[in-house]
Amino acid sequence: MTLKIGVIGTGAIGQDHARRITQSLSGATVVAVTDIHPQQAQEVVQKLGLNATVYANGHDLIAAADVEAVLVTSWGPTHEEFVLAAIARGKPVFCEKPLAVTAEGCMRIVQAEVEHGKRLVQVGFMRPYDKGYRALKNVIDSDQIGAPLIVHCAHRNPSVGDGYTTDMAITDTVIHEIDVLRWLLDDDYASVQVVYPKKTRNASSHLADPQIILMETAKGVRIDVEVFVNCQYGYDIQCEVVGETGIARLPEPSAVPMRSQARNSVAILTDWKQRFIDAYDVELQGFIDAVRQGEVGGPSAWDGYAAAVTADACVLAQKTGDIVPVRMAPRPAFYGR
Amino acid sequence: MTLKIGVIGTGAIGQDHARRITQSLSGATVVAVTDIHPQQAQEVVQKLGLNATVYANGHDLIAAADVEAVLVTSWGPTHEEFVLAAIARGKPVFCEKPLAVTAEGCMRIVQAEVEHGKRLVQVGFMRPYDKGYRALKNVIDSDQIGAPLIVHCAHRNPSVGDGYTTDMAITDTVIHEIDVLRWLLDDDYASVQVVYPKKTRNASSHLADPQIILMETAKGVRIDVEVFVNCQYGYDIQCEVVGETGIARLPEPSAVPMRSQARNSVAILTDWKQRFIDAYDVELQGFIDAVRQGEVGGPSAWDGYAAAVTADACVLAQKTGDIVPVRMAPRPAFYGR
Amino acid sequence: MTLKIGVIGTGAIGQDHARRITQSLSGATVVAVTDIHPQQAQEVVQKLGLNATVYANGHDLIAAADVEAVLVTSWGPTHEEFVLAAIARGKPVFCEKPLAVTAEGCMRIVQAEVEHGKRLVQVGFMRPYDKGYRALKNVIDSDQIGAPLIVHCAHRNPSVGDGYTTDMAITDTVIHEIDVLRWLLDDDYASVQVVYPKKTRNASSHLADPQIILMETAKGVRIDVEVFVNCQYGYDIQCEVVGETGIARLPEPSAVPMRSQARNSVAILTDWKQRFIDAYDVELQGFIDAVRQGEVGGPSAWDGYAAAVTADACVLAQKTGDIVPVRMAPRPAFYGR
Amino acid sequence: MTLKIGVIGTGAIGQDHARRITQSLSGATVVAVTDIHPQQAQEVVQKLGLNATVYANGHDLIAAADVEAVLVTSWGPTHEEFVLAAIARGKPVFCEKPLAVTAEGCMRIVQAEVEHGKRLVQVGFMRPYDKGYRALKNVIDSDQIGAPLIVHCAHRNPSVGDGYTTDMAITDTVIHEIDVLRWLLDDDYASVQVVYPKKTRNASSHLADPQIILMETAKGVRIDVEVFVNCQYGYDIQCEVVGETGIARLPEPSAVPMRSQARNSVAILTDWKQRFIDAYDVELQGFIDAVRQGEVGGPSAWDGYAAAVTADACVLAQKTGDIVPVRMAPRPAFYGR
Known part of the structure; x- marks a missing residue:
């Protein structure tokens, strides 16, 4: 069965992923889009010839019955909210960097996913x-x-x-x-x-x-x-x-x-943009294939959290010149190793 | 619209192309297969989970109403016959090397395509x-x-x-x-x-x-x-x-x-097999995209003919030690330059 | 005129330099050798076919009337003493690493050379x-x-x-x-x-x-x-x-x-030993050519001092884990920049 | 003992070899020079500070009692004559390319050397x-x-x-x-x-x-x-x-x-000129070292002959377009293999 995907945010990266799903990858189709500029979402539908509904906002899109998986490619500060909403609905979600703009936000997603009991989130680290x-x-x-x-x-x-x-x-x-x-x-x-x-x-x-x-x-x-x-x-x-x-x-x-x-x-x-261009295809095909088989893999919410904590330590180290410890919460068994 | 493809010959390369269409490429599906060993064709359908009919022979497959394009991946000596049959039906055909086992056979295909008035044949030169x-x-x-x-x-x-x-x-x-x-x-x-x-x-x-x-x-x-x-x-x-x-x-x-x-x-x-593995994907996606837009590109029947004539000259040169001229028929305007 | 060189220390590097002067380089000859093991010095004279006097110690060799330039290739802790002796006689001296085993020892050589008023010392940094x-x-x-x-x-x-x-x-x-x-x-x-x-x-x-x-x-x-x-x-x-x-x-x-x-x-x-083998030839030919023209160039006593001070700081940094400042004495104008 | 060399021809390559012997190599000195332009030979003596006699012609130079080995770096067509003269005197001779301007000329040198009974000639192939x-x-x-x-x-x-x-x-x-x-x-x-x-x-x-x-x-x-x-x-x-x-x-x-x-x-x-510049030093040092040990090695008169015969065949092949056999005289046992 072809996987039905909804795309939240039709800026550069959102369009690119929609094009990728439609023209290069196998096994998925874009059935829903939304953007803070609804007109732009409509234009993307036409430009790419998508057979997709334009929703008023990300929450409506996530709630739509035919949306089986969600791509979050909106403005960074909105990521956390949409990822949490997708988890609440039990829908797999691929979220571009950053997972959330703070380590605390990433941790809230980790906790929501752990409570859900099964991985739903893949973070868009393509390397x-x-x-x-x-x-x-x-x-x-x-x-x-x-x-x-x-x-x-x-x-x-x-x-x-x-x-x-x-x-x-x-x-x-x-x-x-x-x-x-x-x-x-x-x-x-x-x-x-x-x-x-x-x-x-x-x-x-x-x-x-x-x-x-x-x-x-x-x-x-x-x-x-x-x-x-x-x-x-x-x-x-x-x-x-x-x-x-x-x-x-x-x-x-x-x-x-x-x-x-x-x-x-x-x-x-x-x-x-040329350097890792092939990796984006592999990454998103990997998400599609995994979801179709009922599981999510790749960079996890925990990886997103770890990156956020480490980046915070680096920014502090920039300011102080000190050797700054990186202090992470205990890793939930959920994320294995 | 998804392009409906029939595959003639489910040996190694035939299976590989069927898998490619089904799992990696965009815009096509395998709806028909045939092989000189019908049992093997049936097994490939099951192994790859194809929703495809198994035909008794290549001619039946080419004639099938829902087959929109043909892949010829059978034994070399059968290529000419199936390519000519596809041309006769006006169906686009992707033919693995060789286009035909003799230069004369290639020329017959060239002439059939010229008479048809429009390119239908792509030869499987992947480099x-x-x-x-x-x-x-x-x-x-x-x-x-x-x-x-x-x-x-x-x-x-x-x-x-x-x-x-x-x-x-x-x-x-x-x-x-x-x-x-x-x-x-x-x-x-x-x-x-x-x-x-x-x-x-x-x-x-x-x-x-x-x-x-x-x-x-x-x-x-x-x-x-x-x-x-x-x-x-x-x-x-x-x-x-x-x-x-x-x-x-x-x-x-x-x-x-x-x-x-x-x-x-x-x-x-x-x-x-690893050396040009990515090229096979690009080649076949190119065929699919072109056919969906109503045209066929890539290596042509004329290119197949030219390769055959040149190979014949080389084999003669192997035997004689002489400098052997390569004598080709005049290029039909049809194939441009 | 061929430059007459005395070699103090006929261990591995001393022998190698003597062979180099005798068999590969142009414009110099070994006229005097000494070693803490006089028998070994004698053997080197014979093995290389040198027309050279064996002296009882480095000071006698430096004092010998026909020795125009000195190579110090003895045990590291003796370097300072022989370099200072050569400076005292106004004789050019090529000294293998280290110039002296402490920064203070290097500084004593710097001061002696400055007092002499003209460069006499080249340190054996070959890179x-x-x-x-x-x-x-x-x-x-x-x-x-x-x-x-x-x-x-x-x-x-x-x-x-x-x-x-x-x-x-x-x-x-x-x-x-x-x-x-x-x-x-x-x-x-x-x-x-x-x-x-x-x-x-x-x-x-x-x-x-x-x-x-x-x-x-x-x-x-x-x-x-x-x-x-x-x-x-x-x-x-x-x-x-x-x-x-x-x-x-x-x-x-x-x-x-x-x-x-x-x-x-x-x-x-x-x-x-193979990595910079050609550099040793160039280095020593440079010393010979320079001395024959009445001047000494290449890595100077000041460079030897700078290396010693920096190495001391690194060793301290190894022990403390701290960022250790490198404090050098003011550079004598003598050494230019 | 330092090898005393006479240089016939003080053009670019002759000067270069004279400089090489004097300033870079070990064990030889230039004691005699000659050139078709005597004034130029004189200038080279002064420019390089040679302690060398200027002779009226190559034959006088070869005959000079203190000339122990000869370098032939004159105009190509004169090579054969001077090499033969050196062989006649039993003096080792290093001859720049070509050994002679015809294969027959090379063969005359080969025969003269064979009659002499011992190798005297090294050809200036530096690769x-x-x-x-x-x-x-x-x-x-x-x-x-x-x-x-x-x-x-x-x-x-x-x-x-x-x-x-x-x-x-x-x-x-x-x-x-x-x-x-x-x-x-x-x-x-x-x-x-x-x-x-x-x-x-x-x-x-x-x-x-x-x-x-x-x-x-x-x-x-x-x-x-x-x-x-x-x-x-x-x-x-x-x-x-x-x-x-x-x-x-x-x-x-x-x-x-x-x-x-x-x-x-x-x-x-x-x-x-930069490509094989180091090879010239090794080549000429090799000649000097060999002569001092009473033998001559390196590219031989026979190698010079072989190159000449092959070049002749190539020039014929240029003109005819044919596959041209390379016909060499039997190799004298003298040149081993």
């Missing part, structure tokens, strides 16, 4: 669905480099707008490393520290750029993440895992090797 | 759908290396069975380069030559391995293709285009860079 | 003579990556003996990065910190391995050096400089790219 | 002294890729002057591959063929560029050498050896990996 990260995890898990001891990462953007603030290096940028490294290492964070290198002249006056985030995990693995959002040269994600017997790196995006003008080179992406 | 070849073609077409002058290729398999004969180096192996290079260069072949290097001790007694196929195109581009089907180390496809101002290579498959045991290395594939 | 580091420095100095902001380094050995202690990670290993990065960045250190990742099971019980040394320079550049002396896989020196507009890496040693056994790979060195 | 080729040969000889079956080569220059003619692609360019591949494979050539790809618009009207030289060896190895002397992008030497179990490539020159302006790249050389 664990990237082929490169999966191949890297496979190398680690098959013991090809021994136990991980250190991880060196970089997250570089060519440039950011003036509205990008120092704390967004954590909440918008490193948040992806925070999530994917927990998954990659199957570990939790113990403490974090932030140091500030010499500032690039290409950053706006109010922005500290680059930054280095130092993290220690519960197992003792040391992670350094260079965040450099005005690096000029490209969008570049690096991840190197140093193990007891060898080292493995995240593969670079495939590109045509060229010899030209006295350089042997490959192109580096400049648009972040 | 033009590979991201790497597409990126390489984009580099060439955007004039980043100037006009192509030379192409150096290699097609290497770890090993082949005893049934693999010297001419199969052309008809089973280099046939892929023959097709993809015509597309890559937007050119035709003028002549071919085959030279035999020292034979590897790892080939069976009757097999010449490796071989080098030398080709010249109508535009004067020189191509060398090393075919080495017992190279031991892996399945490896190389393509380097030398242009007037620079050089571009086919990207290698993505792999995790590792430092271990005194080597800095990446894995090389050993299973050919 | 600034390595082609790779030189090429990297040239990229930085020609502004190809903008101002340096961050440097990521690794210094990895396959394994170390049981006698290797935690502080030797600084004094024997990172000491090379301490020297070469000051030269590469043309900068001084402001503070250092050491963090301990999870320990590898391959280190001896008393050794913390790996370690990460974090350094900040006077200009604000942030440096992280991973030291991992039981990494198993090879001897591997990494250095990546992140600049305002681009990134440059130290080239890897040249090696034959191979495709074999399902890996595309190059060899990694396992013997540290 | 066997290149670290990269040596490492590649070591991989082959240690059976890491099995028996060689195919060699793919490229020899590319950014551009050539108008005086460069089609046959010079053989006599000036591929001559290096002809020599180094014989040494690399320890084999001889059986036949050659030349094919002409589409001509680049960047070549002068009279020049065929690029060309592909196809060679077969006595052992059956097939070699293809792409010669492209107006490739625009750089000076690039490629050599890939396909063996029975694996593949090995010539290492690329070391360069700084950079990420900048949306490219991940390394520089390619543009000046051919």
